[in-house]
Every structure is written in C-alpha cells, then in structure tokens.
Amino acid sequence: MTPVTRPVAKTDSPHVKVLLVEDEADLRDLVRFHLEREGFSVEAVGDGERGLELALSRSWSAVLLDVMLPGCDGLEICRRLRLDTRLKQVPVLFLTSRGQEKDIVGGLNLGADDYLVKPFSLKELTARLRAAIRRAGAPTHASGLNAGTIQLDPLRHEVLVAGEALSLTATEFRLLHHLMRHAGRAFTRDELKPCAIGEGVVVLDRNIDVHIGNLRKKLGDEAPRISTVRGVGYRFEGD
Ligand code: CA
Numbered sequence: 001m002t003p004v005t006r007p008v009a010k011t012d013s014p015h016v017k018v019l020l021v022e023d024e025a026d027l028r029d030l031v032r033f034h035l036e037r038e039g040f041s042v043e044a045v046g047d048g049e050r051g052l053e054l055a056l057s058r059s060w061s062a063v064l065l066d067v068m069l070p071g072c073d074g075l076e077i078c079r080r081l082r083l084d085t086r087l088k089q090v091p092v093l094f095l096t097s098r099g100q101e102k103d104i105v106g107g108l109n110l111g112a113d114d115y116l117v118k119p120f121s122l123k124e125l126t127a128r129l130r131a132a133i134r135r136a137g138a139p140t141h142a143s144g145l146n147a148g149t150i151q152l153d154p155l156r157h158e159v160l161v162a163g164e165a166l167s168l169t170a171t172e173f174r175l176l177h178h179l180m181r182h183a184g185r186a187f188t189r190d191e192l193k194p195c196a197i198g199e200g201v202v203v204l205d206r207n208i209d210v211h212i213g214n215l216r217k218k219l220g221d222e223a224p225r226i227s228t229v230r231g232v233g234y235r236f237e238g239d
Helices: 025-037 048-057 074-083 101-109 122-136 170-181 189-196 205-225
Strands: 017-021 041-045 062-066 092-096 114-117 145-147 150-153 158-161 186-188 226-229 233-236
Touching: 017 025, 017 048, 025 041, 025 122, 041 048, 048 074, 062 074, 062 122, 074 092, 074 101, 092 101, 092 122, 101 114, 114 122, 145 170, 150 170, 150 205, 158 205, 170 189, 170 205, 170 233, 186 189, 189 205, 189 233, 205 226, 205 233
Parallel strands: 017 041, 017 062, 062 092, 092 114
Antiparallel strands: 145 150, 150 158, 186 233, 226 233
16 A cells, blocks of 8 residues: 655644745755745745745745855845835845855845855854844834734734744734734724625624634733723733
8 A cells, every 4th residue: 555645743833835936946945945844834936036926925934145146146136125114124135145245245235034054054054044033023023013022924924822823813813913013992893894794794802802802812921911891892902
C-alpha cells in the first residue's frame, strides 16, 4: 500500500504572510519550501517589478528581498515600502551576496530591519524572520491598540494576549477593534451590528451577544474588560 502523506505540522499560524523576492530559482524554492514547512504562508516571485507590485498591494507580516533583481532592485522595493504610511512598519530583511556590504548599509539606511549574507542557514533565516516579526508586533507599534496584556494590531490583523496570538473570527476581530478604539464608551447592540456584516443579511441582537460571548472566552483573563452595560450593550474597559 502507498503510505498516506500527512501535512507537516505548522508551528506558526498561516496568517503570517511573507513575501519573498529572489531571482535565483533554486534559492527561492528552497527558502519557500523551508518557510512553508515552518508554518509561514509564502508568496515567492523572481522579478523585481512584480515584487514591488505585490509588496505594495497587501499587508505582509514580513518581506524578504534579494538586492540584485531584474526589473527593480531590492533597495528600491524597500524604499518604496518605507514611503507608504500604511506599510512602513513591515519588517524587511535583505538576502545579499558577499561583497554587497555597501548596498546593505544603504538598505539599513532605508529602514531594512536585518540582512543575511548568502549562503545563510535556513534555521538562522527563520529565527531572524521571527524576531523581526515579533519586534514589529511589539507594543510600540504605531497603529496598535493596547490594554493590559491585550495587543491589537490592525495592520497585521492580529490580537495577542500576554504574547499569545488569539484565533479570532473576522467579526470578533472587528468587534474588539471597535470597542478598544472607543474604550470607555458603551455601545448598543445595534451600534455593534456593522461589525458583523458579511455574515448574513440580518444580524440580530442575540448574534452580537454570541460573538461577544465567544470573544470573552478567547480573551481569557482579560475577558472582564468587556463589560455588559445593563439596558444598553457593551463597553470596553481600557487602562
Ligand atoms: Ca539576485
């Protein structure tokens, strides 16, 4: 009998999306294969222009850039990312050849977070990548919201409680984001219904209650921050 192929265990959630721009096909495939096995979701391209287009079109958890690329070089892609107010926080790591140290100094001036000199170990790449993503998600993140041990990052669409990522539905995320942005203010269920759009035509009061209930469960120790306001609805208690 043919053995059944089992999916490899994922150590990171697949929502950690990495863009890889590298024109050496063998290296590109190797890095992609390794990162996917480590649980990252990877989009890999070999062309600089396509890389630039992709880099600017989505919110990536991190971008890995080769320096010398056909079309548009890695430094230019990094520069363009840093000019975009929505994307300038995205961690950028350069993959560079020996002898390109001069370019790397330029890259670091452009706001790259780190670089690796080829040939690098895949283990080291993964470690540096994780570190860069963690730093980007730190509480100092400009667009993020914090309360107690809750960190919400709208760009990365990620919520951490005491450093652990929560797996929230889109509605739960929007509810928490809305409540946290207006901490201290009570909202009626009607006012919260737009957070549940996309689920169906009609959103009922009790749907909101169910979402809030699930959200509280996932928030664990931080659950009491969402209080029920009798006769009104819900309120998030900030710090
Ligand atoms: Ca190259």
